[in-house]
Amino acid sequence: MNDTLKSLRFxxxxxxxxxxxxxxxxxxxxxxxLGDGNFGQAFRTLGTAYWGLFxxxxxxxxxxxxxxxxxxxxxxxxxxxxxxxxAGLFNIGATGQMLAGAMGGLWVGFTFQLxxxxxxxxxxxxxxxxxxxxxxxxxxxxxxTGAHEVITTIMxxxxxxxxxxxxxxxxxxxxxxxxxAISKFVExxxxxxxxxxxxxxxxxxxxxxxxxxxxxxxxVFWWLLRKTTLGFEMQATGFNQEAARYAGMRxxxxxxxxxxxxxxxxxxxxxxxxxxxxGYASATVAGDIGFDAIAVALLGRSTPIGTLxxxxxxxxxxxxxxxxxxxxxxxxxxxxxxxxLIVMFIAAPLLVKAIFRIKGEAHAFGQTFxxxxx
Amino acid sequence: xxxxxxxxxxxxxxxxANDQVSLEVSTGEVLALIGENGAxxxxxxxxxxxxxxxxxxxILIDGSPVSFSSPAxxxxxxxxxxxxxxxxxxxxxxxxxxxxxxxxxxRFGSLDISEARRMVREVSDKYHLELDPDAVIEDxxxxxxxxxxxxxxxxxxxxIVVFDEPTAVLTPSEILEFFEIVKTLVSAGRGVIFITxxxxxxxxxxxxxxxxxxxxxxxxxxxxxATEAEIAExxxxxxxxxxxxxxxxxxxxxxxxxxxxxxxxxDGRTVVDSVSFExxxxxxxxxxxxxxxxxxxxxxxxxxxxxxxxGSVTLDGKEITSYSPRExxxxxxxxxxxxxxxxxxVVDQSIVENLVLTRYHDDEFSSxxxxxxxxxxxxxxxxxxxxxxxxxxxxxxxxxxxGGNQQKVIVARELSRDIRLAVASQxxxxxxxxxxxxxxxxxVKERDAGTAVLVVSTELDEVMSLSDRVLVMYRGKIVADLxxxxxxxxxxxxxxxxxxxxxxxxx
Numbered sequence: 001m002n003d004t005l006k007s008l009r010f011x012x013x014x015x016x017x018x019x020x021x022x023x024x025x026x027x028x029x030x031x032x033x034l035g036d037g038n039f040g041q042a043f044r045t046l047g048t049a050y051w052g053l054f055x056x057x058x059x060x061x062x063x064x065x066x067x068x069x070x071x072x073x074x075x076x077x078x079x080x081x082x083x084x085x086x087a088g089l090f091n092i093g094a095t096g097q098m099l100a101g102a103m104g105g106l107w108v109g110f111t112f113q114l115x116x117x118x119x120x121x122x123x124x125x126x127x128x129x130x131x132x133x134x135x136x137x138x139x140x141x142x143x144x145t146g147a148h149e150v151i152t153t154i155m156x157x158x159x160x161x162x163x164x165x166x167x168x169x170x171x172x173x174x175x176x177x178x179x180x181a182i183s184k185f186v187e188x189x190x191x192x193x194x195x196x197x198x199x200x201x202x203x204x205x206x207x208x209x210x211x212x213x214x215x216x217x218x219x220v221f222w223w224l225l226r227k228t229t230l231g232f233e234m235q236a237t238g239f240n241q242e243a244a245r246y247a248g249m250r251x252x253x254x255x256x257x258x259x260x261x262x263x264x265x266x267x268x269x270x271x272x273x274x275x276x277x278x279g280y281a282s283a284t285v286a287g288d289i290g291f292d293a294i295a296v297a298l299l300g301r302s303t304p305i306g307t308l309x310x311x312x313x314x315x316x317x318x319x320x321x322x323x324x325x326x327x328x329x330x331x332x333x334x335x336x337x338x339x340x341l342i343v344m345f346i347a348a349p350l351l352v353k354a355i356f357r358i359k360g361e362a363h364a365f366g367q368t369f370x371x372x373x374x
Numbered sequence: 375x376x377x378x379x380x381x382x383x384x385x386x387x388x389x390x391a392n393d394q395v396s397l398e399v400s401t402g403e404v405l406a407l408i409g410e411n412g413a414x415x416x417x418x419x420x421x422x423x424x425x426x427x428x429x430x431x432x433i434l435i436d437g438s439p440v441s442f443s444s445p446a447x448x449x450x451x452x453x454x455x456x457x458x459x460x461x462x463x464x465x466x467x468x469x470x471x472x473x474x475x476x477x478x479x480x481r482f483g484s485l486d487i488s489e490a491r492r493m494v495r496e497v498s499d500k501y502h503l504e505l506d507p508d509a510v511i512e513d514x515x516x517x518x519x520x521x522x523x524x525x526x527x528x529x530x531x532x533x534i535v536v537f538d539e540p541t542a543v544l545t546p547s548e549i550l551e552f553f554e555i556v557k558t559l560v561s562a563g564r565g566v567i568f569i570t571x572x573x574x575x576x577x578x579x580x581x582x583x584x585x586x587x588x589x590x591x592x593x594x595x596x597x598x599x600a601t602e603a604e605i606a607e608x609x610x611x612x613x614x615x616x617x618x619x620x621x622x623x624x625x626x627x628x629x630x631x632x633x634x635x636x637x638x639x640x641d642g643r644t645v646v647d648s649v650s651f652e653x654x655x656x657x658x659x660x661x662x663x664x665x666x667x668x669x670x671x672x673x674x675x676x677x678x679x680x681x682x683x684x685g686s687v688t689l690d691g692k693e694i695t696s697y698s699p700r701e702x703x704x705x706x707x708x709x710x711x712x713x714x715x716x717x718x719x720v721v722d723q724s725i726v727e728n729l730v731l732t733r734y735h736d737d738e739f740s741s742x743x744x745x746x747x748x749x750x751x752x753x754x755x756x757x758x759x760x761x762x763x764x765x766x767x768x769x770x771x772x773x774x775x776x777g778g779n780q781q782k783v784i785v786a787r788e789l790s791r792d793i794r795l796a797v798a799s800q801x802x803x804x805x806x807x808x809x810x811x812x813x814x815x816x817x818v819k820e821r822d823a824g825t826a827v828l829v830v831s832t833e834l835d836e837v838m839s840l841s842d843r844v845l846v847m848y849r850g851k852i853v854a855d856l857x858x859x860x861x862x863x864x865x866x867x868x869x870x871x872x873x874x875x876x877x878x879x880x881x
Contacts, residue, residue, distance in 0.1 A: 227747075229740050236731065240720045246679060246711055247732045248700030 007301055013352050014299075014345035015313070022338045023050070026330055049330045056323020057316035061205065063323070065196060068207040069277065071315025073098070075214040076269035077293035078300065078307045079221050080135070080262040084149075085302040086225065087258035088238030093138060093153025094266040095290025096160030097131040101267025102274045103164060104130025106173070106281045109186025109274065119189040124213065124271055131267015132260040134160065139259030143252035149259070157290065165283045175280070183281040192276035210272030215308075217265055222304035224261070234258050266290070295343045314339065375436055375452070375533050376400045377422075377565070382431035384417050391417040393589040394431070401533055401565040404556060406576035406597075409586035410609055410806040411777055415569050418586070419536055423455050424448040454532025456523045458539040462511045469494045469507035472526045497525050501558050516666075517548035524555060534565040541575055545664045546834065546867030553579050571609075573602045574835075585609050610807045620818045623842040626655035629826035630676070630795050635685035637671045637850075645671045647850035648685065653795065653826040658817065660841030660858070661830040664870050668850035669830045670712055673799045676828070677709040678702045690794055703732055706794035710784055710801050712830075714777070718784040721773040725765060726754040728772045729787050761786035762812060778809025785813055789820055796820055799830045814840055834866060848872045 026049050028034065030042040057067045077094040084091035105127035112119060138152040167173050168181035175184050195207040225231040237244040237254045245251050269289065274281050296314055300306030321335035345352050378398040384391045392414045399405040409415045420426045422433065424442030432439045435451060442448045445455075462471050469490040478489040494507040503521045511519060520540065527535055537556075541549045556566055556579055570576055576583050576597065583595040585608040593608045606614040630653040637646035646668045653659045663669050674680035676687055678699040686695045689705050697705065709732075711717040719728050730739050730750045739750050754768040763782045765775060772780060781801070789796060798817065802810040817840065821827050831837050837844055838858045846854040846869040854869040865875040 227745060228743050229734060229745055230743065232727070232734055232745055236720050236723065236727075239722045240716070242717050243720045243731065246677075246699065246709070246717045248698065248703055248735075 010349060010352055011299060011301070011306075011346065013356050015342055017345045017352060017355055018338055018341035019050075021341050022334060025337060026334065029330075045328055045330070049324050049328045049334075052324035052327035053317070053320035055320070055327075057320035059323075061196070061199075063319060065205040065207040066319035066322075067312065067316045068195065068211050069315070070318040071311045072208070072210045072214050072276070073269040073273050073289045074292055074296050074314050075308060075311035076210075076217055076272065077266050077289050078296035078311050079214075079217055079304075080131075080264075080266035080269070081293045081297035082300060082302040082304070082307045083221055083224075083234075083265060084258060084262040085297055086231075086238050087234040087254065088241065089139075089142075089255065089258055089262070090150050091135075091138075091153055091259070091262045091266075092150055092294065093135065093156050093290070094262075094269070094293045095286045096153065096157040097135045097263040097266030098270035098273075098286040098290055099160040099164045100134035100263070100270065101127035101131035102270030102281050102285045103167060103173075104128075104267065105190075105271030105274050106183055106186060109190035110184045112190075113187060114189055116189040116191075119187065120192060120209075120275070123186070123190045123275055124268060127267045127271025127275075128264040129267070131270065132264040135263015135266065136256055136260040139256035142259075143255045161283070164281075164285075168281065168283060173281075181283045185280050186275060190275055191279060192272060206277065208272070208276030210276035213268060213272055214311075217268060218304050218308050221265070221307075225304070230257070266293075269293075292339070295339060298343055298346055375565070376434075377453070377534050378434040378437075379418065379422060380432050380434060382418060382421055382428045382433075384414075384421055384426055385429050390589050392421065392428070395586070395589070395591055396431075397584050397591065399534060399565045399567055401563050402560055403581040404560055404566040404568055404579055406568045406570060406580035406583045407586065408570060408573065408576055408583060408605060408609060409592075410571060411804050412806070413586040413609075414589040415586055416538065417589075419455070419538060419567070419569060422448065422536065423453060449530050449532070452531065452533035453536065454527030454530060454534070455536045456520065456527060456538065456540060458542060460519050460523050462519060462522060464510075464512040466511060467507065468505055468509050468511065468514075468522050468525075471511055471522055472497075472507075472529055474526075476530065493529060494525060497528050501525075501528060501555070501562065503555060516543045517545070517551065520544070520552070521555070524559075528559075528564075532564065534567065535559060536567045536569070538569045539571070540568070541570065541572065543665060545871045546864070547871045549575070573605050573609075576605070577602065587611055606807060614807055614811065618814045618818060618839045620840075621822070623657045623821065625657040625842070626824060628652045629655050629690055630828065631686075631688040632676065633686045633688070635672070635675060635687065636683045637668070637675050637680055638683040644683075645850050646675060649847075649850070649852050650685075651845055651852060651855070653828050655794075655824050655826050656821055657842045658821050658827040658829060658840055660837035660844045661828070661847055661852075662834055662837040662844055662866055662870060663830075663832065663847035665832045667847050667870075669832075669847050670799070671850075672847070673709075673712065673797055673828075673830055676797055677707070677711075700735070706792070708788035708791075708793045708796045710788050710796070710798040712799035712803075714780050714784055719772050719780055721780070722771055724770060725758070725763070725768040725772050725775070725783060726751050728783050729754045729757055729768070732787060733791065757786040757790055760790070761816075776806070778805035781805050781809060781813060785816055789816060793820075793825055795826045795828070797828045797830075800832065801829065802831075802833070802836060810836075834863060834870070838863065838866065846870055 023046055026046045027042045030045045034042055056063050058064060077098060080094045080097060081091050105123045108123040108126040137156060138149045141147040141152050142149050165181050168183055173183045175182050192209040194205060195209060195211060196205040225235065233249045233254055236247065237249060237251050241251055270286060273285055278285065292314060296310045297307060300310035317335050317338060321332040324330055325332045376398060380396050382392050382395045395418055407415050417426065421428045424445045424447050440451055469487060472494050473490040478486045480486040491507040494505060498505045503525055505521055505525060540552060544552060559566055568580060580597050583597055583605065585592045585595065585605060587609060595605050633650050635646060635649045636644060638644050649672060661669055671680060675682045678697055682695055686693055688694065689707060694702055694705060715721055720731065734740055734745065739746050758765060758768050761782050763786065764779050772783060801813055817827055829837065829840055841858050844856045844858050844866065845852050846866060848870060849872065856866065868875045
């Protein structure tokens with residue numbers, strides 16, 4: 001069995017293991033049923049909960065639309081983490097880069113009056129450029145001073161959050177008649193069209209063209225890695241910086257470029273949320289997506305296709321979780337537990353090996369964390 | 375007392391590291407265990423030392439079976455191990471290191487340092503191992519650090535002392551001192567297992583020689599009668615060319631000229647001290663020296679990986695001192711770096727990718743921003759065949775190759791293009807005899823084609839047999855420029871240790 005299949009199997013098993021543990025949690029937290037000694041009821045709750053999870057994520061067009069809506073920013077931000085991983089960098093800063101991208105897209109979105117065919121791409125480019133610029137900062141800091149990107153990206157997240165909070169209250173961004181941190185609306189011409197717009201005006205189908213942007217970005221990431229000299233250099237640097245330097249690669253510039261590329265992906269995530277989902281920006285536009293993106297990249301093992309699948313899975317869990325909460329008393333917080341369990345099992349290959357009694361080396365598995373080496 | 379390993383088999387996923395290996399050693403004798411890298415020597419010793427558990431077979435002490443589940447068990451049974459890479463805490467003193475784990479304690483469990491000093495002195499006096507118990511490890515030369523390790527083992531009352539490649543880091547004179555220590559140990563009734571791949575040393579010091587090949591015992595030899603060639607053949611499984619086969623060099627014009635080159639570390643130490651020499655077309659110049667005398671830094675300065683503090687490097691009459699590694703590459707310099715895993719290869723990437731690692735930007739393998747992977751794969755197929763790289767599939771990762779084949783990947787990549795100068799640092803470190811032969815032959819071939827070749831190696835034999843001219847480096851300076859055909863190994867060894875043969879003889 002080759003390494004790809006092996007790691008795919010481990011990933012699937014990690015998800016299965018996490019679903020099992022979550023099932024256990026659902027059963028033992030159904031206190032009412034358990035208190036009455038009614039185990040049958042507890043297991044029925046479990047069935048309803050997991051059925052709700054499935055129904056809410058793939059059971060209808062609306063469910064699918066919700067899954068896609070959730071997956072879109074996760075995929076783009078996930079690419080921001082994955083692409084940095086490939087270059088041996090651990091990008092915790094997707095949140096800050098998303099915020100930068102959101103503000104860039106927002107500004108172009110409300111400032112100009114242009115036909116949509118120009119306005120949308122321009123706003124997206126502004127998002128990517130803002131994210132790239134912001135992402136390059138930790139790259140420059142690392143290349144120039146050796147400051148570890150984990151520290152600097154975390155700090156820059158805070159800087160971004162508070163800067164956005166302030167910006168949203170300035171005359172330039174502030175929405176007329178509002179005192180809280182909420183922005184103007186972008187022009188109609190800057191909005192990303194709805195993905196299922198061809199089905200008529202249905203306000204419950206939120207999925208937008210941001211998903212296509214994300215798919216395109218995934219392809220670009222793949223193309224970059226597999227077809228370009230830059231991708232070759234990034235990966236060589238990521239695996240072995242000494243060897244890259246020996247081979248004449250400019251490893252310091254590569255750190256900056258890799259972080260800028262990561263920032264561009266995250267910037268698009270912020271832009272697509274503003275231009276596709278909300279139509280404006282608030283201080284919470286990035287939410288926890290920047291951190292969930294780390295889980296997505298880990299689960300997807302930093303490959304383009306893996307990141308795509310992981311983002312869809314997380315999007316589905318998020319969409320299905322809401323349905324689950326409606327159908328049963330199981331709170332949507334369980335989804336957070338489930339996701340955490342998946343990541344934990346991914347990070348602990350030996351545990352998965354022990355549970356499923358797999359023989360042989362788990363070594364194909366631990367490599368996702370290489371980014372720490374820098 | 376007699377230690378026996380009987381029918382030891384140890385399997386790892388995909389390999390049988392030890393296959394029915396049996397050997398025995400008694401106190402009062404030296405057993406040399408010889409084999410190439412990957413022959414299973416270290417695995418066997420780790421079984422003996424309780425680090426691995428054998429899948430089959432048993433360990434006997436004086437005929438009764440024992441079982442070790444950790445090194446602590448092995449130590450308690452009287453086995454001591456001196457590792458190739460010393461297990462010492464650099465910032466602590468000799469006494470502190472020696473008693474680590476068996477600390478003599480005073481009241482309230484505090485370390486009784488004067489008792490520790492006394493223990494160190496007692497052992498070092500008994501075995502004539504001169505040591506200052508209060509010296510800090512990081513201030514000591516390698517030979518002395520090894521003595522600390524030996525004292526550590528003796529203090530734990532080892533009956534059998536295992537030395538894993540003990541001479542790799544020593545100067546020729548330190549090696550002689552080491553042999554004296556071994557003799558003292560044996561006459562004091564200890565047994566010694568001496569793991570090495572250096573045949574000469576095994577023949578000098580051992581009472582018996584066991585040879586391992588591919589995890590099996592390939593045979594035994596009596597050092598009183600056996601020759602190097604016989605043992606080498608046993609080790610490799612076929613007749614081996616121990617001497618590099620080459621004609622007289624016909625040096626041409628000067629290709630590499632290094633003038634007053636100095637390299638200074640960030641902490642202010644001068645590691646390369648105003649070095650000047652030249653390498654002409656069609657000659658192999660070897661740089662001998664004990665590890666850590668500035669050879670690494672010299673090579674890195676020539677290859678552009680380290681900045682020169684002063685001086686110049688000239689290639690074909692053009693000054694390249696401020697060139698980047700890539701510019702030097704384009705100017706016709708090939709560099710086989712010292713550490714193949716750390717520098718020469720990206721082991722997690724494929725063999726194809728590694729074969730173009732320093733060349734992917736050439737028009738042949740990329741056009742602007744886009745890689746031409748088809749061309750790279752075609753080239754890889756060609757090089758795998760031409761340079762005898764043993765692999766079924768060049769798209770597999772380089773980590774699947776043996777050390778010798780990994781080194782061949784680097785050699786193929788660096789020598790297969792049109793070059794003027796080849797700089798090779800430790801080109802055969804830790805690889806099998808077959809690959810060594812092959813790589814040496816390639817370098818001679820390159821020389822005969824008119825390339826200037828600079829070889830840096832800490833293996834004196836390699837430098838002496840491969841080079842047409844030998845430079846000796848000591849504390850950052852070139853201290854001798856010698857003709858390997860007329861100078862003796864011993865004299866080169868003296869230069870390596872910082873003395874001059876004429877002085878040494880006079881005293």
